[in-house]
Amino acid sequence: MTKNKNQKKKNIETQVNLIWREFGSFTRRLDVDPSKADLLVPNLQAALQRQQEILKPAPVEEVTWKAVGDLTRDEIDEGFGIAKELLQSAGRQPWPPRNMIPRDISAGCLTSIQSVQKYMARSSRNEAAARVVIDLILFDILDQIMDGHCDISGTWPLHIQMETSLESNMVTVKEKDQRFRGTSDYTLWYGNGDGPEKAINLVILEAKAQIPGAGDGQVLGYMGCVHQERRLKPGRSATVYGVVTDAEEWRFCRINDEGRYSWDSEISGQLSGDVKGKETGYATIATLLGFIMEQAMILSPYTTRMHSKETSREDDEPMTG
Incomplete structure (x- = not known):
């Protein structure tokens, strides 16, 4: 060109x-x-x-835009140069990681979720109802992480933003130049502003239908936009995480630095009858969300290289037992 x-x-x-x-x-x-x-x-x-x-200046060629939600998995893979991680190559960076710090939602969050379920039990499920529970869980885990790291120098503050517009740079799919765009329901980002210091670590899409795999391709497309942008910044981790959830079923995905993505098995978030002193049913979800948020803080550019080596867990050798 x-x-x-x-x-x-x-x-x-x-x-x-x-x-x-x-x-x-x-x-x-x-x-x-x-x-x-x-x-x-x-x-x-x-x-x-x-x-x-x-x-006379040449006419500006009109950019062909395509909605992320309309993309096929093949278009996402080809456009962003990503691919599903093969099982035999997943040993170096297993997903989900095997040595995460166990977490759970707080008692206050639990009480709020119970109230939502109690008073909406007979109502039809919809986006608004699902977002109430998603909001409670996200902000509860973020609060735990921020409290636990407030005394660690060099980490960046985390923020949650709703309805984030995401756009790709120019990509080529089937020999045609085009760009992708869409709006993620939630994003987790670290930094201090809209400039180069701001970096998205997690994108979350609320699944719109109770169908297995619904939303997987769409959230992967949003992750691809973020991964593509972060690969252009030397020295910055290009790893990005994604979640598809309807507040009950949660699916976690990761694109690593090499552009290989992995999904976990579907995790259900359910409240058991007597949760006092026991896992609430959201413990696995809380653990994964907590890990992702920790990585966003620890692997941010503000953190020193030595501090990252001491604190980061994802790049450790897998544990054998």
């Missing part, structure tokens, strides 16, 4: 130089025989028109 543009520019410069030589020829000829000026004017006008056509 760049080579063709350079050649085109060189050709234009050559044509412009020929036109100016033609102008010089007219001038000399007019100096010699001014009476022939009327005959040379049409040639001069034609040369000027040629110059305007050559120097």
Whole structure:
């Protein structure tokens, strides 16, 4: 692409130089025989028109946009250059990781979820109802993580944003240039603003239908937009995480630095009858969310290299037992 543009520019410069030589020829000829000026004017006008056509900027090609939700899995893989991680290559970076710190939702979060389920038990399930529970869990785990890391220097603050617009850079799918865009229901990001310091670590899509695998391709497309952007920043981890959930069933995905993605098995979040002193049923979900949020803080550019080595767990050798 760049080579063709350079050649085109060189050709234009050559044509412009020929036109100016033609102008010089007219001038000399007019100096010699001014009476022939009327005959040379049409040639001069034609040369000027040629110059305007050559120097006229090329029309801007209209970008073909495609909604992330309309993409096939093959289009996502080809466009972003990602691929599903093979089982035999997953030993180095297992997903989910095997040495996460166990977590659970807090008693306050549990009480709130119980209240939601109690008073909406007979209502039809919809997006608004699901978001109440998702909100409770996300903010509860983020609060735990922030409290646990507030005394560690070098970590960046985390933020949750709803309805985040995401766009890809130009990609090529089936020899056609295009761009993808869409809106993620939730994103977790770290940093201090909208500039290069801001980086999205987690994208979450609320599944719109009770169908196995619903939303998997869409959230992978959003993750691809983030992964693509982060790969352009030298020295920054390009690992990004995604979640598809309807507040009851949760599916976690990861794209690693090499562009290989892995899904976990479906995790159900259910409340047991007597949860006092026991796991609430959301413990596995809380553990994974907590791990992802920790990674966002620990692996942010503000954290020193030594601190990352001491604290990061995802890149450790897998445990054998």
